[in-house]
Amino acid sequence: MSHAATSTLATAPLVVALFIAALFTGHDAHATTIYKCTDAKGAVTMQNDTPCPPGAKQEVRHIGELPTAPAPVAKPAEVRAPMGPPPGAQFELVRGPATDTLPASTVAKADRKPPPALFECKTWDNDTWLSETDSPEERCAPLTTTGLNGDPNLGMGAACEIKRDVCTALTEQALCTAWQRRVDEAKFRMTYAPAGEEDARKAEYERRVAAFVDTTCR
Incomplete structure (x- = not known):
């Protein structure tokens, strides 16, 4: 990574903190947008109110959440295998500069239906992600282990507590935007797939495109 890119990364937390602080001085909550750009080589830059260049993965920090329906009634817990944490939710992946177009729909507009449901889920430590x-799947929240004398430095092994994410359905207004982001994310992952993962990522991209192109979103 270049010196310029390293400097940008080093100041990124300060930039984000300053923008968030500005929100409490009376500014409009939607007045500032911070773009996080990742190029094909993995270099990351932060930009204020300027979208990422074409071909870069674009993520944006904004205030407010996608509108959601009321939380569903809790279902009886079903024990499942623990899973790792979802991608960090400090930034939300949004549609970046388009460099290609999706296939044309083969379904008449009058016959199209809304895209499949998506849910905004919140983890035990207040990260959010789309499902x-x-x-x-349930996840295992790490617990601190201690020695017999209460010293955390003498704890033996590792422990965790099974937690279930709380999920609420996205409203129809937010659903199309969310699905477009999911298609863009899959396109980026397919384009820069590491060796051995090309077929799997291409299949995932095609699955998301198929779920989106013939809907009322287009």
């Missing part, structure tokens, strides 16, 4: 199910 295609309202009952995602």
Whole structure:
């Protein structure tokens, strides 16, 4: 990574902190947008009110959440295998500069239906992420272990507590935007797939495109 890119990364937390602080001085909550750009080589830059260049992965920090429906009634817990944490939610992946177009729909507009449901899920530590199910896999929240004398430095092994994310359905207004982001994300991952993962990422991209192109979103 170049010196310029390193400097940008080093100041990124300060930039984000300053923008958030500005929100409490009376500014409009939507007045500032911070773009996080990742190029094909993995170099990351932060930009204020300037979208990322074409071909770069674009993420944006904004105030407010996608509108959601009321939280569903809790279902009986079903024990499942623990899973790792979702991608960090400090930034939300949004549609970046388009460099290609999706296939044309083969379904008449009058016959199109809304895209499949998506759910905004919140983790035990208040990260948010999008899921295609309202009952995602449970995750294991790490616990601190201590020695017999209470010293955390003498703790033996590792421990965790099973937690379930709380998920609420996106409203129809937010659903199209969310699905477009998911298609863009899959396109980026397919384009820069590491060796051995090309077929899997291409299949995931094609699955998301198929779920989106023939809907009322287009």
